[in-house]
Amino acid sequence: MRKLLxxxxxxxxxxxxxxxxxxxxxxxxxxRPSELTMYxxxxxxxxxxxxxxxxxxNGDGFPDVARLLVSKDEKRLGLVVTFGRSDGVPRHLVLDRxxxxxxxxxxxxEQPKGxxxxxxxxxxxxxxxxxxxxxTVFRIENDSIVGFFDEKSSFVYLWRGTNFHKVWTSD
Numbered sequence: 001m002r003k004l005l006x007x008x009x010x011x012x013x014x015x016x017x018x019x020x021x022x023x024x025x026x027x028x029x030x031x032r033p034s035e036l037t038m039y040x041x042x043x044x045x046x047x048x049x050x051x052x053x054x055x056x057x058n059g060d061g062f063p064d065v066a067r068l069l070v071s072k073d074e075k076r077l078g079l080v081v082t083f084g085r086s087d088g089v090p091r092h093l094v095l096d097r098x099x100x101x102x103x104x105x106x107x108x109x110e111q112p113k114g115x116x117x118x119x120x121x122x123x124x125x126x127x128x129x130x131x132x133x134x135x136t137v138f139r140i141e142n143d144s145i146v147g148f149f150d151e152k153s154s155f156v157y158l159w160r161g162t163n164f165h166k167v168w169t170s171d
Contacts, residue, residue: 050107055143111144
């Protein structure tokens, strides 16, 4: 049943993602259904199991796709973005890497445009993430990627100028 739900979820991807699913980059693969069943009830809240999202992340007018992929050696989990391009040749970028065991708790989703808070902690709590005078909010103007560790921290990858920036939104 879980395998059926997994494949049904993949079929429910946004039409733009289904219309032209980009190839998976060399050295990576999609997570197997068996890797998505242990301790992952949160995945049932998303038709695509929080494994992929599409949008125009860099604002160039071409659809891009972000996916959580497993390395072929099965040691790493990667957040991989495939940029759509005018020549039709996809360009891949690995935004982040974690131990493959992180697949039990990490997911990605669409981040809507708007103004959001940045996590800042006081020095007396052992954190020094925000410097004096540093902004504590940020504005998202393009499609962006929100990543999260189930019931833990979350972050957003947003495009600024010529590359992505990672901003922690909760701890």
